[in-house]
Amino acid sequence: xPAGPATPAVALHGLRKSFGTVEAVAGVDLxxxxxxxxxxxxxxxxxxxxVLRMIAGFESPTAGTVLLGGRDVTRLAPFERDxxxxxxxxxxxxxxxxRQNVEYGLRVRKVGRAERRRxxxxxxxxxxxxxLGDRRPAALSGGQRQRVALARALVIRPKVLLLxxxxxxLDLKLREQxxxxxxxxxxxxxxxxxxxxxDQEEALTMSDRVAVFDEGRIAQVxxxxxxYERPASPFVAGFVGTSNLLTGAAARDxxxxxxxxxxxxxxxxxxxxxxxxxxxAATGRVAEVVYAGPTTRFVVDLDAGARLVVAxxxxxxxxxxxxxxRGTPVRLAWRTEHAVPVPDPVPPTQLSKESAxxxx
Amino acid sequence: MTSTLQRSAGxxxxxxxxxxxxxxxxxxxxxxxxxxxxxxxxxxxxVAYLGSLAVLLVSALWTVNGFTGAVVHxxxxxxxxxxxxxxxxxxxxxxxxxxxxAVTAIDALIALPMAFYMAKVARPRYxxxxxxxxxxxxxxxxxxxxxxxxxxxxxxxxxxxxxxGPGNGPGYGLTATVLVLAxxxxxxxxxxxxAGLERLPDSLLEASGDLGARAGRTLRAVVLPVIVPSxxxxxxxxxxxxxxxxxxxxxxxxxxxxxxxxxxxxxGAANNLPFAAALATIPVLIMVIYLVAVRxxxxxxxx
Numbered sequence: 001x002p003a004g005p006a007t008p009a010v011a012l013h014g015l016r017k018s019f020g021t022v023e024a025v026a027g028v029d030l031x032x033x034x035x036x037x038x039x040x041x042x043x044x045x046x047x048x049x050x051v052l053r054m055i056a057g058f059e060s061p062t063a064g065t066v067l068l069g070g071r072d073v074t075r076l077a078p079f080e081r082d083x084x085x086x087x088x089x090x091x092x093x094x095x096x097x098x099r100q101n102v103e104y105g106l107r108v109r110k111v112g113r114a115e116r117r118r119x120x121x122x123x124x125x126x127x128x129x130x131x132l133g134d135r136r137p138a139a140l141s142g143g144q145r146q147r148v149a150l151a152r153a154l155v156i157r158p159k160v161l162l163l164x165x166x167x168x169x170l171d172l173k174l175r176e177q178x179x180x181x182x183x184x185x186x187x188x189x190x191x192x193x194x195x196x197x198x199d200q201e202e203a204l205t206m207s208d209r210v211a212v213f214d215e216g217r218i219a220q221v222x223x224x225x226x227x228y229e230r231p232a233s234p235f236v237a238g239f240v241g242t243s244n245l246l247t248g249a250a251a252r253d254x255x256x257x258x259x260x261x262x263x264x265x266x267x268x269x270x271x272x273x274x275x276x277x278x279x280x281a282a283t284g285r286v287a288e289v290v291y292a293g294p295t296t297r298f299v300v301d302l303d304a305g306a307r308l309v310v311a312x313x314x315x316x317x318x319x320x321x322x323x324x325x326r327g328t329p330v331r332l333a334w335r336t337e338h339a340v341p342v343p344d345p346v347p348p349t350q351l352s353k354e355s356a357x358x359x360x
Numbered sequence: 361m362t363s364t365l366q367r368s369a370g371x372x373x374x375x376x377x378x379x380x381x382x383x384x385x386x387x388x389x390x391x392x393x394x395x396x397x398x399x400x401x402x403x404x405x406x407v408a409y410l411g412s413l414a415v416l417l418v419s420a421l422w423t424v425n426g427f428t429g430a431v432v433h434x435x436x437x438x439x440x441x442x443x444x445x446x447x448x449x450x451x452x453x454x455x456x457x458x459x460x461x462a463v464t465a466i467d468a469l470i471a472l473p474m475a476f477y478m479a480k481v482a483r484p485r486y487x488x489x490x491x492x493x494x495x496x497x498x499x500x501x502x503x504x505x506x507x508x509x510x511x512x513x514x515x516x517x518x519x520x521x522x523x524x525g526p527g528n529g530p531g532y533g534l535t536a537t538v539l540v541l542a543x544x545x546x547x548x549x550x551x552x553x554x555a556g557l558e559r560l561p562d563s564l565l566e567a568s569g570d571l572g573a574r575a576g577r578t579l580r581a582v583v584l585p586v587i588v589p590s591x592x593x594x595x596x597x598x599x600x601x602x603x604x605x606x607x608x609x610x611x612x613x614x615x616x617x618x619x620x621x622x623x624x625x626x627x628g629a630a631n632n633l634p635f636a637a638a639l640a641t642i643p644v645l646i647m648v649i650y651l652v653a654v655r656x657x658x659x660x661x662x663x
Contacts, residue, residue, distance in 0.1 A: 056566075056570060057569075057570075058566050058569075058570075077569065078566065078569040078570045079569050079570070079571075079572045079573060079574055083570075084570055084571065085566070085567070085570045087563045087566070087567060088563075089561060089563055091561065091563035091564050091566065091567035092567075093564060093567075093568075093581075093582055093586075094586065095585045095586055104568070104571050104573075104581070105571035105572050108571060108572040108573045108577060109572055152571070153570075153571075156571065156572070
């Protein structure tokens, strides 16, 4: 979803940040369009949170610029920027009631008492917390605190809302529910959301576009489908989804081509009808069977010399059935276009990556 | 079920030797364990600590025969009547409370920025050294420090010289007493505030700035309210230590008298132990009132 003619809500140019000898962010260029739901995905230590903190103004970059709505804010303090943050630990003021927390930003901006109250109640309603305004944050559940943090940030109507691992502290059920709610809330308020997560599923389900971070750089930016179906590097293929790579001799034997290829586990058919037109066939032996409720994952050692994970829906099978398959020979098949070529990282990148490793 | 488990546990431990058997036995007898753990400290608390307080209160009700100097073991409220009616004791009490309050206020004012720097500004690896630096003065003898200040404050001494010549400094007296006590008890104020600030997540400060507040507002609206209990915890130390002090005031206080001096004089020169005990109940009473007042603030959980 490119920005189009409009000015991007957030633009980062050549952003770098070093802590001592460690380069946490090693040159990030990024444009986030107005109204976009944007995810920054990566393993811990990949620099995504540092980038978020530089957008908010909590860290100042070692080099590069941060533009918000076209304005250079690189050297401005957090209180001078039209962005707000939902913190990972929510950072609710413990000595204030929920309503006072939500009103804090308005009070700082000298909004009148009646107006303040009205807008705070409205914000609490939008996150479905009406009636809890007089409680202290300590008397709320994790999910409720998260909503208060959201209301507190949204009530001052920032241009951009930054969310640092917003769902990280919630349990699975609540997380799934909040994913849906956050998405709906964003559509409703129309504010640009930039959120940091290490959970690839969360990034794929919620965002319009995803930036995958690796070692302080962006490895790939694209829609969830692009990032998942056409990973730009072996790292992206492995981090977003299961890494199923065919290289070297295995790629030559099976696909008749040189290079590195990724096949997603759910694209592979196990012991089905023989490979037809436009399909690639392979044989192998089941090395491991992992039963996971709705699906079963088979780890298959190919006769051609690679190892692939195959995910099968448990349409008719149960855990007892699949366990017996361990060690048996199987036939695999997938549509040829689903073996996606994965470009190897450009050599200079790899060089600097290694030097970054050496520093740690 | 339980007995089976115990029997099997006992059987197993018999093989492993007497120490293990004792441990296993204690594991099953929680009451004995607790008694073994707490008997000694409880004895200390009840006999040595509460006991001595009780003796103090009881002896405050006795009097001394003015002629022989012998203690008369007859309960009477005469001592307290004297304290309440005599102008001198009221003045000394007020002065002592004033000194303790001034010392507490000065320490709080100095400790807040210092603790804030230590907990939030200084790099983590320097923090440890700053804490050590705060604690180091406590290793030196109280007397040495008080006499060092006597030298500093002497007529024509370094403090006078710094302020432009002999007689310009505070000299010995009430001001010097407050100054030296504030110096002596400062670590006891810094450390609780430092601990309180260290527990204050950085994200709270960032959130306040993020929501539009400048540093001053963040300090006023977020930092101070959150660390009030820590300041009160520190004030309990500085206030009670100042209230009971009588050595500093002897060394740098000139003619100034505090409650402690009166107690000391009655124990020594006046040889009136019961009256000294009665006087000593004043700071105890003030501290009890103070503790009850601050209990509501939650400060006692900070200690």
